[in-house]
Amino acid sequence: MYSLSENKLPKQQTPYYLYDSSLLKATLAQITDYTATSPFKVHYAIKACANPAILDIIAKAGFGADCVSGGEIKAAVKAGFNPESIVYAGVGKSDEEIRYALSCGIGCFNVESVEELEIIQEIAAAESKIATVALRVNPDIDAHTHHYITTGLKENKFGIDLRMLDNAVAKATNMANIKLCGLHFHIGSQITTMEPFVLLCKKINQLLAKFQSEGINITQVNVGGGLGIDYEHPDENPFAPFKPYFDTFRQNLDSGKISLVHFELGRSVVAQCGTLISRVLYVKQGVNKKFVIIDAGMNDLLRPALYGAHHNIENISNTDSTAVERYDVVGPICESSDIFATDELLPITQRGDLIAIRSAGAYGETMASTYNMRTLTPYVIV
């Protein structure tokens, strides 16, 4: 794995994303190993990181792609993902995006409402095409994660409510240009215990048994993504708990009823291979505290400002932990929420030091903006 020492870092203007390709490849190899013995297919969730160099590596490793917009489908096709291995979710697919997805020949639309199903039928009929769809079910399961990234509760906008599912299945099976291939679920992100996934498996088993008893043979399920990572200990735990995760589905899904299980992993694939590298502009004395003001801001990495997320922060210019101090680590953006950490214990830090913000490979670069007329964050892959 790449070591973050100052003299080995690329000579690149800060701030920038640094991606470790060897860690990414080792992660992909683990996932491939743990899924090889079962009818499991993993689609990488492009929203986590759509960097072309990263997509290239993931496509070459034989993964499918999970997309949520026409732009993501375009990026996936360009990166070499097989269109038949592309799945497409999202509550607000536009007519143009549906037409584009059909023209690419994507593998499956994960349909989030009956209203959307009707539009896909209409467009597919006009284009004389068959759209393969899975119905996204809202299973009303609490993923016990940040409320902004919980997606499987009945008050969330995602998926079809359980009470409306029978109607949606009946409609889908009767539409001339729709081929119903399965059910789709995604209960949330950064899920760190297996319990919500066990509940999900139980719900899936119940639903498939019910439909099969009614003569509706649904044999494929997509269980979404959501596997969490260790933000506090990226060196001790560079890999997400893939083995218990895949074992949970192997042990709890009713294999007699299911021919293929699709996964849509994002964060757990790419988070640990990315680091945001930044430089200290000022160490500012406040009334009761010191601020380390760095040249990266919430426009480069939004997660701390949006979710109060904490990423591990390291001073890679001074690693001497025998003399430490507490600092608020903040960016230059004109917002009080532009804070990466409060009371962070760091070695004595000074202007010019390089700061690494770890575990930033997922939902980092993809959520960056040009707010305050800043340039989009560049990247280096090593």
Ligand SMILES: Cc1ncc(COP(=O)(O)O)c(C=O)c1O
């Ligand atoms: C439908 C869908 N699939 C997959 C993912 C990827 O989730 P994660 O990055 O938590 O694995 C998301 C994001 O939460 C999603 O909305």
Ligand SMILES: N[C@@H](CCCC[NH3+])C(=O)O
């Ligand atoms: N963007 C979120 C995850 C949302 C996943 C998309 N449904 C994060 O950074 O944690």
